[in-house]
Amino acid sequence: MSYSSDVKNELARLEGQKPCCEKAELLGVLRMSGALVLRGKNIGIHFSTENAALARRVLQVLKSNYQVRTEVVITRSRRLKKNNRYQVEVLPDSRVADALRELQILPSEEDVKRSNLLGKVCCRKAFLRGVFMAGGSVSRPSGDYHMEIVTETEELARLVLKVMHGFSLSARMTDRKKDYIVYLKDGDHIITFLSIIGAHQALLEFENVRIVKEMRNNVNRRVNCETANLNKVIRASVLQVACIRYLQERGCYELLTDKLKEAAELRLLHPDISLNDLVEFTEGKVGKSGLNHRLKKIQQLAVDKGMDISEYD
Template sequence: MALLDDVKSELAAIDNELPAAKKAQATAMIRFGGGLRLVQRQIIVQAQFDSLKAAQWLQDTIRELYGHEALMTQISRPTPNGTVVQRYVVHVERGGAALALQTGLLDRRKRLVRGLPADIISGNIAQVKAAWRGAFLAHGSLSDPGKASFLEIICPTSEAALALSGAARRLGITAKPRQLRSSERITLKDPDAIERMLVLMGAPHSAREWTGKRTDGEARGKANRLANFDDANMRRSAKAAAEASEKVRKAFEILGDDIPENLRAAGQLRLEHGDASLEELGRLADPPITKDAIAGRIRRLLQLADKTVKAREKDMAADSVK
């Protein structure tokens, strides 16, 4: 969560945007953070955040850009694992309908806009970036480095998800909506796309940190995979060497003294150095030989033992016929 907090703090600290971009961000924060509520025929604007700085940004912007007074309430919520998380609710009761019209969340006929206002989605690139920034501040999450990569925003409606998807396309990023556990979501899983989106939203420092930690995690994962691979290879080699030693022992019993000296020497090395690789056995030979040569001699030793067994069985079958 620490990195996610850093991302949201970096995004909420942006203060050099033009009014159109600030409006786009505020609208997206309200839309994805909660939206509009109708209480006793009065429209109340309400949005909830897990970042205090994001909530403060929206509270200040509503006052400075739209001229309405927004209240902020802090609430504590227990989680299933017993911890308590803090949430910050920004709400406008007096003038809520006027603010909804100013942000475009109500159209001119005072109908609720279920996605994002068209003038934001079709606006300039600064507005599109700001819309994504606002949606992420309201309901965005980011994977911890070293785990499966994802950047995700939970959307209040399918129309809102489609609006973000269209906005991402204008930024050159593919982000497809999906439904998970009865909620609409926009998810990025490609690490390069995630890094680019973080930069486009306005969090280049957090993007570098996330990428750096992800790279470190991938390097550790690769090292672990290589270590596991090496362990598996060693286990397979040890098993093969043990099986080869047992076959050589049986070959010696079958052939007795009737073994060519070079094959006997190779077999004896296998028995005396049961854990050694073929390359190591070749170096131990006198004179040293290659691993292919030692493998070939052991193979001919075993083949000779097989031929001897078959010949004996053939002789016994012939004797039984007589």
């Protein structure tokens, strides 16, 4: 089961929602995936999903808030996985139109008296929960951070985007073929979104995996940094020793001053340590910058005497 399915199953089993929030959630679900069925002068509703928990949720909210007749049809998907598909049917009836007007899916004859289902903060959260359950997905936190809600209408996508912006989420919108996608790519904002819609167990899993992932990345960055520094130390030491040997082999070593000879002998005695560690063997007579300056002068003298150091770059 995918992480998205886990989130949706948790959301579909939430209890104790207020009637206004149940209606706002139902609005989100039906705007995303619902369809109107016309039979004569009466209207019905068709909703289809592969998520059994979501089908039960829609059926429960419909029955507890509206006097409508419902049926559930289970079919076998023809797609590769052949999952069950649950079709919730609200049978055409004059009372269905009243429910759709209250949900603001059908235009009302008295617009002034219409209640705003998204007027409360709790209802806007429920609306986002509904649209996510019906058309959302979120990647596992072990991979790239990505959450998206896919709609077929630009109007609905812009409404979802507006509601998400109202919660200070960095949501963006794009289009893909005939669909409109509202998405988040920031880990912190995805966690905030999961909290807003009530997916607290999924949020904890996301946060735990993210913490482990970031710790692993930090360790890898530190190891890479230390490895790079070690390689730099080794290259510098190898070059310095090679320059000293070059001067010795060509009889130029005696051209060095006493201070440069001290630095050269110190490097030959300790060819595998960093400059910081090498300074400790000077017994405080010279600092890091001074020792580095002397070794640079030895290197320059070797170059002046014809040494090619390009292979040490």
